Amino acid sequence: MVLLSQTDSEDYGENDISHIILEYEEANVLYPTQPVSSKASDSASNSFVSLGKRKSSNESEDMAVPIKSTKSAKSYHTTTDSTIDPYIPYTIAHSSALERLMEKKHLPYGVKWEIARLISLDRLNYGAITEEHLELLKGTNHETASKVANVLLKVELEASAALSVAFASEKAVKTPWQELDTEERALSEDIYGGLGHNPNYPDWYGGKVEFRAKLAGNKDDGYKITLERCTLGASSRFTRRFGSWSFIRVKIPLQTFHKSDNGLNVFFKKAFVIWGNVFRACYAKDQSVFLFRTNELCQAGRLTSNAVPGMSLEQLVSDWHNPLAINGNQLMTKWSARTALGFSNSIPGPMVYPDDVTNVDDIVCFGSEMTDGCGLSNKAVHLWIRFNLGVDSLPTAFQFRRAGCKGMSLLHDDGDAGDGKLRMQVRPSQTKIKYSGDGPMDPAHCIVDVLRLSHMRTSVRIAPEIIVNLHDNGVRSAVFVEILKNSIGEIVEGLTTWEGPDAMYNLWRNVERAGGVCAGRRARQIAGEARFRGFEARETEEDDDMEEDDEDGLLRLDSATSEGSTAWWADETSGCPSSLEETVMVLLDSGFTPKECPILREKLRKVVETRIKSRTEQLRLDIEQSASAFVVPDPYGVLNEDEIQIKSSHRCFKTEEGLETDIIVGDVLMTRNPCKVPSDVRKVRAVEHPLLRNLVDVIVCTVKGHRRLLDFLGGGDYDGDKAYIIWAYAIVELFRNADEKYSLEPPGLDFGFERDTETGTQFLERAKSLEPIPRILAMQDYLLGGLRDTSMVGKYSKLHDNAIYMLGYGHPRTVKLAAKFCRVLDGPKTGWKIRRETWEADKREYYGNSRGPEWKPKDSKKPKVSKDNSTYLPKRSKKGCNSDHIHGPFVMDTLRTAAKSEAATLLARMDVVFSPLEINCDPQLTAPWTEAVQWAEQGPPDLVKLKRQDLDTIVAHVQSMYVDHRSALRSQTGSTCFFTTLPIEERQDIIRGLSKEFFDKPVLRDLSLIMDQSTLARLRASYAYQYDAEQNMKSRGWSRFPWNMAMRELCSIKAVALGPYKTVTNGFYERFRLAREFK
Structure with missing residues (x-):
């Protein structure tokens, strides 16, 4: 048996370690390498990186980055020097000898990831892995990746075929291995094979496998990255083009993310090594850092570029995605923010070739772009989306990314040639990145990435900041x-x-x-x-x-990533x-x-x-009489100033008379998020125009007037903004539009900010003399900009709330704080950064150390902080309730008081409505067990004995499970309250473990006369219900035990007893809805 161990700086001889390491002639380094193979190609744009041979070192450009050696394999987790030094790579998992052997065995990528994951979690030591282990892991990802823990750690796999079938739907949603096999195969055949439009893989596209990690530790003691299980998730242009495995998303804990001077922008400049592959951070946003697998290798103690086909980080972000040489007029902050376009949660739509994309000017009035962010597309494009993407109806508009363009595209078929060609018209306001016209365009840049389709939501929920605005107006x-x-x-x-x-x-x-x-x-x-x-x-x-x-859609990437069950999926064992x-x-x-x-x-x-x-x-x-939808500009110019059209594809709008209609006509209020100043809600006129009759499920805005209509609402545009429309008479009739001055940025705002004004051209000039690694690190100063000053948005939002409460909504200082909030919010894109002295002064002036107004609800997403002596803002006094900017008691105080009173009244009423029932067993549920007991007493003595033994076996198992269930749901103090405080996935896993054990026993071979599983399941469930009732007779008469263990069977018993009934499979049942006529 060959044993593999992690290398260190000691010398080994023939009697000390296997011949594999001796043959490899490994250098004394902490960060050894792992070979990554690809389909042979020297092209920098080759995206497929499989698991075979790498280029030989003499073909590589040596970047001369030495890697320190050390005795301790874990020292990099806790050494401050290595944490703050971006030139020292961070090894997540590595052993050159193990890597060499995995290559020899042709292990799939999923197996390598799973081994690396267990190592990163300190669940597995390199020395525990043998060649025999790896032999057992040969095969496809689908065949072997899920077996890694079983083979290496002897963790038992799910044994029951019945349970595997039962949970197949849930597992199919998140298990990535078969999808990874398909993606690897498609990209090995064609480097563009994952983009969709692949005739060999119809109705399929790649990039859906998510490789994730999470950060632990802190700056002082050292950060540690641990890998998580792969899962299926959303796709993006980057992952489709370069393969899912080319990107890792590292999640940062909220408390670490918001901590000042956390050093994350330095730590993530490192090269991160997994089996010799070098990953570098290419973007940071919303507690996440995205790592890209570069064409570098960590080889014989040195980082080597161009060692495998693919791209360097610089080639990805500044050549392929957003060419700096062509877009040098961009601010570097704006350039880095546009990296997000490649990560947008999207699916591949139609391929529209460059010749079929034309430029159309924006409509501009008095310097305001009235069509900002919204272009046009012909009916053929929308029909392609309708039929190829499985959409129920023809979308009026869609949010998209194509090449360097972003925003909305609106259906506009006038003058179409009728030849079936897919055509789009894009505006200058949509073009964020320009590409060279030399040579053919990369297919990934020709495909329309579709983010969202137009749809209408009715009876929307408005936030407190909108309520405050409405009251002030x-x-x-x-x-x-x-x-x-x-x-x-x-x-x-x-x-x-x-x-x-x-x-x-x-x-x-x-x-x-x-x-x-x-x-x-x-x-x-x-x-x-x-x-x-x-x-x-x-x-x-x-x-x-x-x-x-x-x-x-980056915030939505966190779904379906738990290592156990998936949140809110049913327990298919118990039902x-x-x-x-x-x-x-x-x-x-x-x-x-x-x-x-x-x-x-x-x-x-x-x-x-x-x-x-x-x-x-x-x-x-x-608000029942309200709706929200994407906002688009009038393509025909027929709406007059301050006019909109809001029309639905079906009758879903409630009128004052209680009827349903598909169009709203009359005065309405229009707003969007965020809503910070008095002018952020505007009364406009909703009309119906025959030329716009087909523009449904969108809000169509006029292109007439001196400013873009959405510009009044917090500087909105038409690149994917949604607006709320309210037509409730009680609200609209009383509302008065605020002075337009509030929609303008107040003077003197610049004095409180500083700005990074370096452009792409200036950066290239500055960086041209730098070596590759220093140049990459300089780029990362911008790419990782999302890790700096991350808490300022929330802080200024809080100061604005305080100012509203103390000074009034329309007070000039309140309005100026709102403008500061908006500028801080857009800071990562615009380069504006609040000055430290400005922040300190604002914090003192606007009660920055207080808890804010008492009416504010607790924000469950904020990190837990240590106890302090901070207090709420003092309540408004009656004397201060009337001034130029304060008009009576604060509306949210009034609403909070009324809400508390209403809640108390209703909850007291619920005590009566839901008063406990008399303790009584349901005879229909106990009937199967009662009948079985009677059956057991019939027949010859020997037969009666066997029957009793069968029932006694069931009784013993159920009673044992009752004790286990009670213990599992109690804390050490005996309380069951702790269980409900656990994350939903943990609660599900606990209950599923118990229900599986309940389901597995007794086995039929241990029973003499019960011959089938259905009979056993029915009797087991019925007795569980009866025994639970007996045990709880002195309390409330029941517990969750029988339902957690056998709900499906108990429901079946009830339905059969009531009759008539219909048996259906889950696939049908979960799609059932009661039609309106049965309302």
Whole structure:
């Protein structure tokens, strides 16, 4: 047996280590290398990097970066010098001898990643890996990658074929290995094979496998990177073009991310080594750093460039993606921000060739670009999207990236040649990156990357900052209090009305709507395309704003990455759903009712109480007569100044009379996120025009007037901004437009900022004399700009809230703070940075050390901080409630008081509505066990003995599992409260482990007369229910035990007992919705 160990600086002889290391003649280094192979190619644009041979060193350009050797294999995790020195690479996992042997065995990339992951987690030592182990891991990714832990750590794999089938849908959503095999095969045949439009792989595109890591530690003690499991996720232009394996996303903990002087912008300048492959940071945004696998190798103690086919970091970002030489007029901050275009969460749309893309001028009025960010496309393009991407209807507009263009493209078929050619018209305001016209364009730059399609949301939820704006512009507080009470009351009534012939059907439908169950299911099933298809599974109120803040979809990349179960997927062993709402629905459609079933009653109570608390704590109001959609400019110029058209593809708009319509006509309010100054909500006129009749599911804005309409709303444009429209008469009638002066940047703002004004041309001049590595590090100063001053956006938002409360919404100093917030928000793109002295002065002036106004809801996404003596802002006094900028009590104080009162009233009412039921067993659920006990007493004595033994075996197993279940859900103090505080994935994993054990025993061979699994499952579930009731007779009469273990079987027993019933598979069931006529 050949043992492999990590190398150090000691000398070895024949008797000390295997012949493999002796043959390799390894240098005494801490950071050895791993060969990476590719289909033979010297082209810098070759994207495919497989796992065979690398180029020989004499073909490589030596970048002469020596790597220090050390005795300790883990010293780089804790040595401060190595943390702050960008010239010292960071090794995530390596052993040259092991790498050489893996190459010899032709192990797939997924296996290598899994081995590296276990090593990075300190779960595996190099010396524990033998050649025999690696022999067992030969094959495809699909065949072997999932077996790594089993082979190397003896971790048991899922043994039950039945369970594997049951969880197949969940695993298919996140298990990446078969997809990785397909991607590797496609790119090995054609370097452009992952872009889509591949005839050998129809209806397929690559880039969907996510390679992830996370950061731990701190600057003082040293940072550590650990790899995570691969998962399926969203695709992007970069990953499709260069292969999923070419990028790693490193997640930074929030507390570390917001810590000042965290040193992250220095740490991530390092070269990161995995099996000799060199990764370098190419972009940072939103707690994430993206690493790119370069054409360098860590070889014999030195970093060597051009050692494998592919690109250097510099070639990727400044040649292929955003050529600095051609776009030298860009600020370097803007240049780096446009790296995000390559990472945008997208799917490949139609291929539109350069000859079919024409430039069309922006409409400009008085210096304002009235069409900023929105171009045009012919019907053929939209039809391609409709039929090739599986869309239900023809999209009016779509958000896209193509080559160096970004923004929206609007359907415009006038004058089309009718030859079926796909044509687009792009505007100068959409062209962010220019490319040389010499030579053919890379196919990746010809494909239209589609981010999102136009769709209309109705009855939207408005945030407190919009409420504050509406109140300041004339809408009375009483209007919002009434809306709050009505919206909560409607929800509560819909969930607590249990009488009538259709009561349970209506309740089922209302629970589904309250929890967004059907949309959530669909979002889980198509996680990588959920954003494109308009499905969002929201878990918190704060997520409502995420879509507005996340243009490229980078914040949505965190779904489906847990190492165990996937959040909110049902336990397919027991049949028990994960979410409250789905559990209630499953119980309802099996025939249980809240008037007789204690667990249904309890779960439904939690649903109702959660809705009451979330609405009254977060203070976000559901406005029934409202909608949101993408905003586009009028392509025909027929709308007059301050006019819009808002039309839906179906009748979904509620009128004052309670009817449904597909178009709104009359005065409406228009706003967007963020909403910071009085002019950020504007009253406009909604009209209907025959030329715009086909422009549905978008908000069409006029191109007339002295300024772009969306420019009044926080400087918005048409490159993918969404707007909210409100036509509720009680709000619109009272609202008065604010002075337009508030929409202009206040004078003197520049004095509080400093700016990096270096352009691309200036950078190239400065960097031309630098060696490759120093030049890369200089670029990374900009590429990693997202890691600097990361908390200032939140800090200035807080100061603005404080100023609103103390000075008034329209006070000049409040407005100036809003402008500072917007400039800080855009700082990474524009180069503006708040001066330290300005920040210190603002913090003192605007109570920066306070907790802010007391009405503010707690932000669950903020990091936990140590206890301090900070206090809330003092409440507004009656004397200070009337001034030039303060008009009466603050609206959110009034709303908070009303919300607390309403919540207390409703929760007290729920104590009555959901009062405990009489302790009583459901005879229909105990019937199978009761009948089995009677059956066991019939027949000859020997037969009776065997029957009793079978039942006793079931009894012993159920009682044992009852104890295990109770213990697993209790903390060391005996409390069950801790269980609900665990992350959902951990809770699911605990329950699934128990239900699997419950399901696995007893086995049929241990039973004498019970001959089939269905009979065994029915009896086991029935007895579990009965035993649980007996054990809890002195308390509330039940626990979650039988339902967590066997909900599907208990529901089946109930449905059969009630009859008639229909058996369906999950695939059908999860697509069922009650039609409106059954409302």
